[in-house]
Amino acid sequence: MQPAQPNTRIRRRETWQRVWCGALLASTVAVAGCDSAVGIAEDANRPSRFDHATTTPAAALPTAPAATAPVATPTGTTTVPPADAPPVGAVPGRPLAAAAVQSWAADLRTATTAELQTKCWTLAPRNVADMYEDKQAILTALAQPGVASADALTWKSHATTVVVDPAAVESGYACPRVYPAGTEIAFNEADARHTVRRYLSRFVGTPLDPTDKEGAYPLVCKASTDWDPTGSGRAVTPPLAGNPGKLTGVTKFTDQELSSQRLHADYVSVQVPVTNAAGVVATRTFTLAETAEGYCVGDVSP
Template structure:
């Protein structure tokens, strides 16, 4: 199965209001849904436009060239199969393959195919946390963990954007984390060793079995708590059928949103 990427354009998240992410079934691909929950809060959105299942707004692309990155030949190689799928025009397939990105965000980011393919044809550069391809319209970035996978699902944002992360990304990180504990990961390959969701050196990293015995979870509500920080609240049910609320504390790191601690 393919893997997904988180851009390193900036790790300052501009979160506003609250969203709810509802868990749903499926072993290899879970679909996340976000809705506004309070007052003037709006549904979490990506910086790219929404799209139907057909990618692109102009004539179908016939090629998918990816510029080389000096000293990192694996980078272009890992982007080429993803770019070929983008050029083929099946957005639904891309969303399924790029399961580490919130599905709504993936669909929005990959909507306008032609500027993305134009950007990828340029030489890439080695950024601090990701490999970047910068164009006049959009910037495409792929994490090193994605490059290592051989099929890198990148983040896409308008060139010059201050952040590519939103409420849905925070909720989806917790959703994936809980899905692992309840035995229904979003993909069978979604394991902490390969796709880290816990912040290195955090309280949760030092207590990885904190949620052992959790068998189910409910709606996830995301709230901004500071520059780049967020809280995600959810009800957890254990093997004794006892349900109680818990709040996850998250920050932006090199892999995107990561989990620091759980407050129950």
């Protein structure tokens, strides 16, 4: 039987997080992640299905540098998965999809969380740790036939939904997003923070991957984007689209202190301390809008 047609757009709402939180609370398990601080320590290393808005940064890891995020190893580029790779259902009309996901699925079985975070550098480290936790559930879903829509490739089981960005299959190694079945597909604040992390890492000359460039992976909102983070009803051009050099002079940022806050509708603000060439540290606020592909940076202040 063919799976039901997925939503044609990954939406912002975080219903899937509330479902998991409610389920765990109902079983009397104490869940710190339901009301936890955010930042690189938790984004990268603490598996959690909950990502509520907060302006309180998490404590830094003892061994983490107080500067930029580390450079990651490039993802694989082969379209030929290992012979013993787990089965992945074909997607009608998308002949490269199954092989690209199969290459990732082969790593899922044996790789550590840290290794998957490195390979899947376009995804928030926190989401990788969280979403990839139940490996067997993911592999069961992937064995089902896939379905394509304009914005997503989807595999479903009775318990799990696996979603891949269609553009990701072109590299031959596609890292998916994973959700409990029946919940709404959503981007979250970890995605927004990771967008800023990638943007700043590029800006200071240490991208998470050598291929992480604006031409290949756009992070800045396009000039055509309707920009209205205050909900005024009067959309304008995203300020950063017309002033890409707004952060000129920034030399590093404090990755451990990334924090975020939900704004009006499909907008999130991310705060992070940055340092200029004179050694002066100031907290900058990035405002991001959600698109069908994820979050884009539309403004930086002050």
